[in-house]
Amino acid sequence: MAEEVSRRPYQREVPRVRWFLRHPRYVRYMFREVTCLFIGAYTLVLVAGLGALSQGPAAYQGFLESLASPASILFHVLALGFAAYHSVTWFNLTPKALPLQVGEGFVPDGVIAGAHYAGWGLLSLALLALAGAF
Amino acid sequence: MSERRVELEVLRYNPETDREPRFQRYSIRCPEEWVVLDALNHVKETADPTLSYRWSCHMAVCGSCGMMIDGEPKLACKSFLRDYPGVIRIEPLAHFPIERDLVTVIDDFMAKLARVKPYLIPKQERALGEGEYRQTPAELKKFKQYTLCINCMLCYAACPEYGLIPKFIGPAAISLAHRYNQDSRDGGRREREEEIAAAEGVWECSFAGACSEVCPEHVDPASALQQVKIASTVDWYKEHLMPWLKK
Amino acid sequence: METIQADVAIIGAGGAGLRAAIALAASGAELKIALVSKVYPMRSHTCAAEGGAAGVIKADDSLDHHFNDTVGGGDWLCDQDAVDYLVQEAPRELLQLEHWGCPWSREPDGSVAVRPFGGMKKQRTWFAADKSGFHILHTLFQTSLRYPTIERFDEYYATDLIVDDGRCWGFTAIEMRSGRMRRFEAPAVIIAGGGAGRMFPFTTNGAIKTGDGMALAYRAGVPLKDMEFVQYHPTGLPSTGTLLTEACRGEGGVLLNRHGRRFLQDYGMGPETPLGKPVLKTMELGPRDRVSQAFWHEQKKGNAVSTQWGDAMLLDMRHLGEKKIDERLPLVRDMSISYMGVDPVKDPVPVRPVVHYMMGGIHTDIRAATPLAGLYAAGECACVSINGANRLGSNSLTELLVFGRRAALSAVEYLFAGRAARNETALEALAEAAQERIRALFQRTGGTESVAGLRKEMMQTMEQHAGIYRSGEGLAEACTRLAGLRRRYAGIELHDKTNVYNTDLIQVLELGSMLDCAEAVAASAAARRESRGAHQRLDFAERDDANFLRHSLAYYGAADAPRIDYLDVVITRSQPGVRDYSGNHE
Numbered sequence: 001m002a003e004e005v006s007r008r009p010y011q012r013e014v015p016r017v018r019w020f021l022r023h024p025r026y027v028r029y030m031f032r033e034v035t036c037l038f039i040g041a042y043t044l045v046l047v048a049g050l051g052a053l054s055q056g057p058a059a060y061q062g063f064l065e066s067l068a069s070p071a072s073i074l075f076h077v078l079a080l081g082f083a084a085y086h087s088v089t090w091f092n093l094t095p096k097a098l099p100l101q102v103g104e105g106f107v108p109d110g111v112i113a114g115a116h117y118a119g120w121g122l123l124s125l126a127l128l129a130l131a132g133a134f
Numbered sequence: 135m136s137e138r139r140v141e142l143e144v145l146r147y148n149p150e151t152d153r154e155p156r157f158q159r160y161s162i163r164c165p166e167e168w169v170v171l172d173a174l175n176h177v178k179e180t181a182d183p184t185l186s187y188r189w190s191c192h193m194a195v196c197g198s199c200g201m202m203i204d205g206e207p208k209l210a211c212k213s214f215l216r217d218y219p220g221v222i223r224i225e226p227l228a229h230f231p232i233e234r235d236l237v238t239v240i241d242d243f244m245a246k247l248a249r250v251k252p253y254l255i256p257k258q259e260r261a262l263g264e265g266e267y268r269q270t271p272a273e274l275k276k277f278k279q280y281t282l283c284i285n286c287m288l289c290y291a292a293c294p295e296y297g298l299i300p301k302f303i304g305p306a307a308i309s310l311a312h313r314y315n316q317d318s319r320d321g322g323r324r325e326r327e328e329e330i331a332a333a334e335g336v337w338e339c340s341f342a343g344a345c346s347e348v349c350p351e352h353v354d355p356a357s358a359l360q361q362v363k364i365a366s367t368v369d370w371y372k373e374h375l376m377p378w379l380k381k
Numbered sequence: 382m383e384t385i386q387a388d389v390a391i392i393g394a395g396g397a398g399l400r401a402a403i404a405l406a407a408s409g410a411e412l413k414i415a416l417v418s419k420v421y422p423m424r425s426h427t428c429a430a431e432g433g434a435a436g437v438i439k440a441d442d443s444l445d446h447h448f449n450d451t452v453g454g455g456d457w458l459c460d461q462d463a464v465d466y467l468v469q470e471a472p473r474e475l476l477q478l479e480h481w482g483c484p485w486s487r488e489p490d491g492s493v494a495v496r497p498f499g500g501m502k503k504q505r506t507w508f509a510a511d512k513s514g515f516h517i518l519h520t521l522f523q524t525s526l527r528y529p530t531i532e533r534f535d536e537y538y539a540t541d542l543i544v545d546d547g548r549c550w551g552f553t554a555i556e557m558r559s560g561r562m563r564r565f566e567a568p569a570v571i572i573a574g575g576g577a578g579r580m581f582p583f584t585t586n587g588a589i590k591t592g593d594g595m596a597l598a599y600r601a602g603v604p605l606k607d608m609e610f611v612q613y614h615p616t617g618l619p620s621t622g623t624l625l626t627e628a629c630r631g632e633g634g635v636l637l638n639r640h641g642r643r644f645l646q647d648y649g650m651g652p653e654t655p656l657g658k659p660v661l662k663t664m665e666l667g668p669r670d671r672v673s674q675a676f677w678h679e680q681k682k683g684n685a686v687s688t689q690w691g692d693a694m695l696l697d698m699r700h701l702g703e704k705k706i707d708e709r710l711p712l713v714r715d716m717s718i719s720y721m722g723v724d725p726v727k728d729p730v731p732v733r734p735v736v737h738y739m740m741g742g743i744h745t746d747i748r749a750a751t752p753l754a755g756l757y758a759a760g761e762c763a764c765v766s767i768n769g770a771n772r773l774g775s776n777s778l779t780e781l782l783v784f785g786r787r788a789a790l791s792a793v794e795y796l797f798a799g800r801a802a803r804n805e806t807a808l809e810a811l812a813e814a815a816q817e818r819i820r821a822l823f824q825r826t827g828g829t830e831s832v833a834g835l836r837k838e839m840m841q842t843m844e845q846h847a848g849i850y851r852s853g854e855g856l857a858e859a860c861t862r863l864a865g866l867r868r869r870y871a872g873i874e875l876h877d878k879t880n881v882y883n884t885d886l887i888q889v890l891e892l893g894s895m896l897d898c899a900e901a902v903a904a905s906a907a908a909r910r911e912s913r914g915a916h917q918r919l920d921f922a923e924r925d926d927a928n929f930l931r932h933s934l935a936y937y938g939a940a941d942a943p944r945i946d947y948l949d950v951v952i953t954r955s956q957p958g959v960r961d962y963s964g965n966h967e
Contacts, residue, residue, distance in 0.1 A: 006880045007559050008149035009231035009239045014297045023205060026294055029342045093341065097360035104272045150879045164458070167620065179833035179886075184749060186884040188424075190587035192718060193623040195515055196424045233558055234882035244535070252483030252523045266479045272474030274484060276879040280483050285423045293704065310523075317482060 032089050035082040042079045091116040140164045140173055140215060144185065145225040147232050155232060155286040158182075159224075164215060164247035170222065171199055171210035174236075187236035194350055199284035200227045202237050205347045207291035228291040229300075243287055246303050250311040250328050255322025279311035280358055282351040289355050295338050301339040303330060305345035305355035314360040315365070323365070332368035339363070382553075382812055384564045387415035387532070388790045390551060392539045393573035393594055394418035395425030396514070396778065397760030399521035400785030401571050401792075402932070406528035408793055415565055417554060419589065419887070422522045424573055426587045427781065430514025431626035431712065432498060433506035434778035436471035439495060440687060442503040444468045446471060449955060451776060454500040454668050455740075455769020456914035457930065457951055457957040458607065463747045463765045465850065465953070467776070467783050474782035475507050483520040484509050486709075496709075497631040497661050498775045500668035500962075504661070504723040511626050511712045517778055537563070538887055539593065541558040542601040543571070543816040545807045549755040552597070553815040557887065560880025564812040566799055569755050569792040572598055573785065576761040577898040578611075578893075581736040582840035585617050585624035594762040596894035598743040599901065603751045604934035606764040606948070608741035608898065609906035609916045612772055613849055617735030619690035621720050625713050626731055627774040629725075632709055633657040634698040636672070637729060638684040644694075646827040648675040650962045657700045660964060670771040670915040673734035677849045686731055693731035695866035695897045702726075738777060740768040740915065741812065741905070744934060744948075749788035750795075752936040755789055759784040766950075767933060770914020790850055822889065828874025832888050835873070839866055839892075847903055852919045856907035870896055901935035904943040909933055926957050 020026035052063035066072060094116055095109035128134065140162055147155040155302045160177045168176075170264040171189055178185050188198040193212045199210040204218060215222075220355035260267060289305040296302050311330050315323045330336050346356040372379050389405055391398045394416050400496045402416045418425070437447050447468040452459050479493060480497045486494045486508050498506040510514035525531055536557040543550045543564070547694070551566040580585030599605050615636070618624040620828020630636070635656065637645045643664065646653045650667040665672070674693055679685055683848055685692035698706060698713075703726045706714050710725075717723050742764040749757045760781050767780060842862045846855035870893060877885035911925035912918050931947040938944055 005559060005561075006150050007233070008881075009233055010147055010149070011231050012153060012155075012228070014229070018297070019294065019297065024293075025344055025347060026342070029294070029344070033340070039207065093343070093360075096346075096354065096357035097364060099361070101276055103273065119189050148879055149881050182876075183832065183885045183888075184879075186877075186882050188420075190420065190424050190426065190589045191429050191623070192587065192621055193429060195512070195712070196426075196428050196587060198424045237882050239558075240421070246766075248526045249411075251527070252525075253527050254478070254480070258507060260480065262473055262476055262480065266476055266493050269487055270491045271487050273491075274487055278484060281519070282512075284428075284515075285421075314482065319482065325423075333482075343931070 032086065035086040038079040038082040039086065041075070042083070088119065091120070136166045137163050138166060139214075140179065141219050141221040141228045143171060144236070145221045146185070146235050148234060166216060168215050168217075169211055170203055170208075170213040170215065170224065173215060173222075174210060174224070185236075185255030186234050195284055197284035200286040200288050200291065201225065202228055202291065207288035209286060209288070209350050212350060227287055227377075229293070229297045230287070240287065242300070242314070243306070244303070245289060246307040247285070247310065248309050250303065251322060251329070252307075252310045252314060253324050254314060254317065255325060256318055256319055267319040271320050276318070277313050277316035279353055280309050280316065283309060283353050283355075284351055286350065288348045288350060292344035292348040294342050294344060295340060299334075299338055303335050305359060308336055308362055309353060309355040309358035313361075314363050324369075327366055327369065330362060331369075336362045336366065382562055382564050382575050382908045384814060385415060385534070386413070387567045388412040388796060389571065389789075390415040390417060390565045390567035391571045391573060392417050392552065392597070393425070393575060393760070393762070394422035394533070395573060395575060395760065396427040396517055396521060396783035397788070398425075398571070398573035399518070399525050400782050401573060401759060401789040402531045403521065403525055403528065404786040404789035405793065406525075406530050408789070410793055410797075412530065412793070412796070414531045415534060416531055417523075417537045417565060419536060419538045419557070419593070419889060420839055422525075423519065424589070425518060426590055427518040427778070429585065429587060429624060430517075430778055431511045431624060432628040432631070433496060433503050433508030433513045433775045434471075434474065434475055434517065434782070435498065435501065435773070435775040436475040436507055436779060437468065438493065438507075439503050439504060440474055442505055445573075446502050447471070447505060450501050450662070451767065451773055453960055454630055454773040454778070455766075455771055455959065456924065456960060457926070457952075457955070458610075458766065458913060458932065460747065460766050460768030460951040460954060461953040462951050463767045466787075467767045468749055468778065469764045470783040470786075470845055471779045472780065474786065478517060478520055478782065481520050481524045484516055485918055486510060488752060489531075494629060497666060498657060498773070499627050499630065499672070500662060500773040501665050501666075501775075502662050502929070506804075508628065508633070509664045510758070511710045512630055514778060525579045527955070538890065539597060540819065540890065542597050542809075543808055543811045543815075544601045544753065545804055545811065546801070547754060548611045548801060549753050550599070550803065550808055553812050555819070555886075558882055560814045565814050566808070569757065569795050571792060572756070572758040572762055572786045573760045573788075574762045576739040576742070577895055578736045578739065578903070580839060580895040580899045581611075581843050583617070583622045583844065584736040585622060586736070587613055591891035591895050592762075592889060593894040593900035594758070595742055596897045598751060598753070598756065598758060599897055599935075599937045601753060601756075602937065603753050603756065604744045604936050604946070605901045606741055606744040606932050607770075607905070608901040608935055609741035609909055609933060610770050610914060611736055611741060611847070611902065612738040613734040614737030615669055615672040615676060615734050616696055616732040617737070618716065618720055619688050619693045619731055619733050621733045623716060623720065624735075624737065625696065625716065625730065625885070626710070627669070629696060629698055629710060629713055630659065632698075632705065633659050633701055634696050635665055637695040637697055638679050639686040640684060644679050645672065645675055645683065648678065650675070651798040652964045654964065661672070663962050663964045668773060670917075671960075672963060673849055674917060678736050683898065688731050694732045695729035696725075696732045697729035699727065699729065700934055718771055726867035738772055740764065740766070740770065740772050741902070748791045749784050750791050755795060757788040759788040764932075770916060773834050795801050822875060822886070823878050825872075827875050828872050829870050830873045832873065832885070832892055835870055836895070839863065839896060842866075843899055847906055850917050850919050853907065853910070860900070860907055862962060863896065863903055864938070864942060867896050877901055897937065901943050904945055905933040908945040930957065
């Protein structure tokens with residue numbers, strides 16, 4: 001029988017940086033979170049563009065030309081991909097945050113997410129129309 | 135009844151004899167339809183009575199037997215051997231200190247559960263003589279899923295935030311607070327907000343969603359936490375931008 | 382030895398223990414309450430109860446109906462004054478739970494819903510889907526968290542009551558995480574430690590149901606009452622023994638033998654009622670003892686369904702439809718699919734009777750008091766008796782609440798009646814003796830017995846000789862074997878001699894509790910030479926009111942067999958009659 005304390009709970013360490021490699025679920029999560037870097041970077045590109053615009057037509061023309069470089073195109077393709085992934089994961093999760101109860105049932109997740117996709121689609125079309133795409 | 139040989143790789147730890155945890159291999163013959171818990175019981179009965187773990191109901195309602203099975207938080211009584219063809223790695227539930235073998239120290243969880251005031255704070259007092267609070271099936275449905283938590287802590291083992299930031303109140307505790315917030319009879323949301331809308335409350339959550347993925351009762355704690363975020367944000371704005379609304 | 386002082390100490394934190402704790406905390410008497418349990422409260426076996434809790438609320442129902450159903454269901458072995466108290470307090474207790482937030486299922490108008498249940502003439506079973514016990518337990522546990530005067534001692538295993546000068550003064554308990562022994566000093570102790578179904582191999586009971594609370598009182602000289610009455614629940618899963626609630630039949634499920642016949646009509650519970658329209662108190666809504674006994678007979682006739690886990694019957698719920706099953710029996714569906722590979726929506730589920738509940742237990746009076754001053758008991762571990770020879774489904778959860786509270790009130794009365802003088806030296810010596818017994822267990826070497834081996838033999842003995850049908854020969858054999866097991870138990874050596882969370886030690890102590898309780902069951906059964914309720918004898922097939930309208934009392938004999946005595950049943954207004962579960966009853 002113990003008279004002195006023999007307990008010694010053992011704390012398993014969680015690796016501070018490489019924790020997410022422990023499980024595919026965490027890798028997917030970090031992938032989603034990392035999209036913010038691309039979205040953030042894209043926002044800076046837009047800000048740079050505004051800056052160039054404010055400095056006159058020559059500066060703005062230079063900005064547009066730099067956008068056409070291979071590196072820039074690669075960045076934009078990646079950024080579009082990540083932003084789309086971010087939007088898709090976000091829309092698919094919104095029904096969890098905004099449950100709509102109708103009587104004893106709930107509006108199906110697909111309907112709520114679908115409404116977001118529809119809104120996204122409409123806004124995109126509207127923007128493209130404003131930009132003179134059609 | 136068909137049987138197969140099952141290899142278990144179990145993380146052992148006895149503070150009196152071990153400096154740190156170590157794996158121990160057991161090899162036993164088991165009927166095919168058994169669950170991991172049955173295999174552990176068989177080991178304890180026939181091979182090694184010193185193996186310690188918690189269990190009771192064997193029907194996924196008491197929440198005792200949570201552990202890491204092949205790196206995934208699971209209830210041992212609901213993990214079927216047929217789903218694990220190879221060597222089965224069994225460890226105590228992640229993110230909790232190990233007391234002994236597969237038994238963890240859950241003091242932190244118990245304290246957090248108590249902190250969120252998980253009891254009915256009636257909107258309106260009602261004497262027993264007045265009968266029950268009326269609650270329609272629809273009102274019951276609103277919070278019903280959040281009542282199903284069996285306190286098994288699989289969500290805490292899965293939650294990356296809890297793993298890195300132990301002071302996070304965590305999925306189950308906040309979901310329980312939300313259960314009461316959503317109960318039509320309850321009026322205690324503001325009282326609970328202090329605890330769960332704090333920095334170590336719901337704002338530590340980054341919606342990884344691991345908690346809901348592992349929850350054996352389909353409580354969907356992640357949804358509760360996001361709903362709490364929205365509710366407390368709306369409350370904050372109301373309080374600061376429309377102070378005349380304060381009771 | 383470290384001593385923890387309290388005004389009232391409660392052993393067991395399930396429905397009864399928690400209800401007692403809350404009642405004490407809310408009493409306004411400013412009491413220090415110690416709530417001691419070998420598991421965290423949420424793990425208590427109350428969580429596994431599914432069907433519901435009975436309480437009269439419907440306009441066409443009455444306390445008299447509930448009373449008569451209970452007394453008849455108990456084959457007139459119930460103490461009728463206690464049953465009156467139960468049925469009277471029931472509605473208010475269930476309502477109190479609702480006020481504490483219990484998510485009872487509702488009618489469309491928002492009032493509490495009730496469902497039909499076995500042996501009950503009217504619908505009076507309050508339910509929360511098919512997880513009623515779970516919701517009751519969690520409601521009580523969560524409510525208890527608002528009372529700071531309730532101090533919890535989770536994962537403490539109580540080993541011995543401390544009894545001196547004819548009074549109970551507390552108990553010793555092992556703090557499981559450290560292995561240290563603590564002394565709980567409390568002038569009033571409430572035991573709410575649950576039943577002992579794990580003495581049988583096939584049971585709905587979880588691992589923790591090992592009769593420790595019963596054994597504590599028993600060894601301290603308190604008799605165990607009516608231990609021979611062990612309830613078999615008709616519908617357990619053959620693979621795991623776990624429970625499929627009686628509500629399956631309440632909602633309209635039917636029982637079939639291998640020929641597809643609803644065989645209950647052949648055993649006095651007919652005529653056959655229309656499919657999906659159960660009629661209260663007949664056919665599949667007959668009482669549990671009768672339904673389990675019918676299966677036993679069908680088995681003997683070769684009409685049982687054969688499964689890889691043994692004989693079974695079929696519980697057919699297909700006609701209820703997916704919607705109803707998902708709404709009212711979701712856990713049942715989940716369990717059938719997970720553990721049997723059968724979806725009740727598509728196929729009938731094989732089920733068989735399994736040990737579920739012990740009607741017997743620590744002898745208490747109508748105030749939940751044991752004969753030992755300062756000691757109270759409530760819940761399955763106690764026998765008041767309100768269940769008599771056979772319990773009706775959904776009376777047990779109600780019993781937890783009514784008598785949990787009653788035990789608390791009695792404890793308060795006792796405390797305020799004035800404290801007796803404590804003999805501190807004597808109490809310390811008793812605590813030290815308890816510690817010594819455990820130390821001796823650690824120091825023993827050269828043992829040849831294993832916990833698992835002895836436990837298996839005990840289970841086999843009970844299953845073979847103390848099952849649904851018993852005989853004098855079989856019971857005598859059981860008594861002999863159990864006495865032998867108890868002797869061999871004295872020579873058990875621990876495999877694990879360390880201190881931190883030693884489950885080998887706990888299992889050895891639990892086995893000791895089960896052996897003691899099992900001996901009480903076998904001895905009481907051997908002495909009762911009649912058939913009544915759940916105690917059925919092949920050699921004495923009739924009920925014998927002249928000689929046995931009495932409770933059995935089993936007294937612990939340390940080295941000897943239990944001594945059996947008898948106590949009259951309190952009969953007030955319901956004279957023993959015929960239990961008629963045919964469709965022709967009035």
